[in-house]
Amino acid sequence: MTKQLNMNQTGQQPKVSVTQMALILVLGLMAPMLDTTMTNIGLNTILKDLDATVNTIQWVTTAYVLALGLAVPLAGWLVNQMSGRLLTELSLIIFLIGSVMSGLADSLTFLLIGRIIQGAAAGIIVPLVTTLGIRAAGGQGLGQLMSVVGLPIVFAPILGPTIGGALIKFLNWHWLFYINIPLVLVALILDVVFLPAFEPTAGQRKPFDFMGFLLLVGLFSGLVIGVTNFSTDDVFGKFSVLLPVFIGLDCLLGYVVYAFEQPTRALVPLKLFHTPNFSASTALLFLSGLLVNGAMFALPLFLQNIRGLSVIDTGLYLIALGAGMLVTRTQAGKLTDQYGAKWVVIISLLFAAITTVPFAYFDKGTPTWLILIMLFLMGLSRSGITIPVMSDSYSGIDHGLIAEATVATRMAQNIGGSVATAVLAAVIASYEGNNLATTAMLHTAYFHTFMWISIGTLVGVLPAFFLSSKSQEAA
Known part of the structure; x- marks a missing residue:
């Protein structure tokens, strides 16, 4: 990875290396x-303290x-701009204000505003964080850079x-904030x-795309x-589910038409998807919601409902999962830089x-040691x-489209995570039933x-086959 920041990309003489800068941003x-x-x-705990219902408390996360x-x-x-x-500093200050408000909340309304x-x-x-890191690295050593940026994950x-x-x-619970x-x-x-x-790249300033923003x-x-309402009672045909989902899909079609007609104004230009590996990456980031968000949604529930663990013990079990990620984190970045992403991802x-x-x-x-080993392998x-x-x-x-590429990939990741969590919540609810679930029902649900x-x-x-490969590039 590039060892020193490029002055032209960051706007002034750098004080730290790319790796150090990435760690600060992270x-x-x-x-x-x-x-x-x-x-x-x-x-x-918040539900009980604020005298809320399950349907209303979910908006603490959804909001x-x-x-x-x-x-x-x-x-x-x-x-x-x-x-x-x-x-970065303004965003951190705003997050700090929201955290203080959430911590001081004595009502659900005040808590939602803070959230x-x-x-x-x-x-x-x-x-x-990703955009500034990519700019500083100048597009080099992206695998190793992402291994640093991915530390919070x-x-x-x-x-x-x-x-x-x-x-x-x-x-x-106030101390959570x-x-x-x-x-x-x-x-x-x-x-x-x-x-x-990190001054803006020359020639990148343009008027804000209000129409594109509204459609997104x-x-x-x-x-x-739509998927949040679906996860509440596992009924897809309800008006409260279908209406927002159809609005979302209509906005997607509307955005495609708009971006095609206004390619220079669009927040996410369609020309990004002309690159096969970008399209494949976006699809995979959407699907990764099932692996990352879905797994992290299901595993704690499994450990608490099937294994009977406490919240703290559940966290201790999941250390094995994180340990496995740490072991391969650096190597995954190096292998990607050396051979490309295709076969690393497929395997x-x-x-x-x-x-x-x-x-x-x-x-x-099931023996504890076996579960811990499988968490580590996962x-x-x-x-x-x-x-x-x-x-x-x-x-x-x-280089001038890095910010726009980040918007597309992050939206795919966020929507994919939300959809995965909602679908898995509905799967679990459908097998647990409305009454007190038996042991057999719980096992069926998590199976x-x-x-x-x-x-x-x-x-x-399937989309992983369209990712880049250094052997193909050499050929």
Whole structure:
């Protein structure tokens, strides 16, 4: 990977190497990533304390996801209009304000306002970290860069449930949000002291695309609200499900037509998809929601409902998953830079599908050591999917389209994660039934859940064949 930042790309003489800069940016990303997993752990406690219902408390998560998704297209435009460092600092400050508001909340309404503010800021921070990292690296060593940028994806699922469970047990749920304060303050100080300005690339400033933004907002909102309503009671034919889904699909078609007619104004230009590996990467990032978000949704439920573990013990079990991801994280980046993403991803997808199947057959009597080994093996495969796919999505992309490419990939990832979680929630609910679930019903529910995850992972092999390969390029 490039060892020193390019002054032309960052706007001033660099103070740190690309790797050090990526680590500083990633620190700012840790708070939003941890916040999501910690909040999910505390939903049941928040529900009881605020006297809310299951249907209303789910909006604590949904409002955050919606705000995050709607801010992603805005981030792609803002990074081409102002200093990247200043935009990072403003986003962190806004996230800090949302965290404080959420922590102080004594009503569901006040909490939702805080979560919306947090989500909007996270929607800027998440794609911004990738965009600035790619710009600094100059398109070189993307595999190793993504292995650094992907660190929060490794640690958040491990640390989030464990830290969140400990905060609720020894303090209260308000500290799920107060814990963000020191993380954000440290990230802000490091940004101010060490990061270059990241001035906009010359010629990239353009008027904001309001029409494209509204269509993307409709697309994301419609699909997320539709699948959220679907997951509530597992009925797809309801008006509350079909209406937002059809609005989302209509907005997608409308955006394609609009972007074709206005190629220079569109927030996400269609010419990005002329590159086969970018189209394949976007499809895989959508499907990765089933492997990443889906697995992290199902595994804690399995460990608590089938194995009878506490929240803290569940987090400790998941350390094995994170350990596997850490082992292959660096190697996945190096192999991608050396051989391309194609075969790294295909092999990892096959291995991920194989290591998921055993969880469909595990039960309360399964030895702990066997579950931990399978979690570790499952973790080995995940770095071989996310890191190569993310890096390949930028391979061959024009330097001036990095921000737009980030918008497209992040939206695909967010929508895919939301759809996967909703579908798996519906699968579990359909087999558990409306009454108190028996042991047999729970086993059936999780059997089908993990089989869905495994089959969905295998589907990803098809677009993976269109990813780049260095052997093909050499030929």
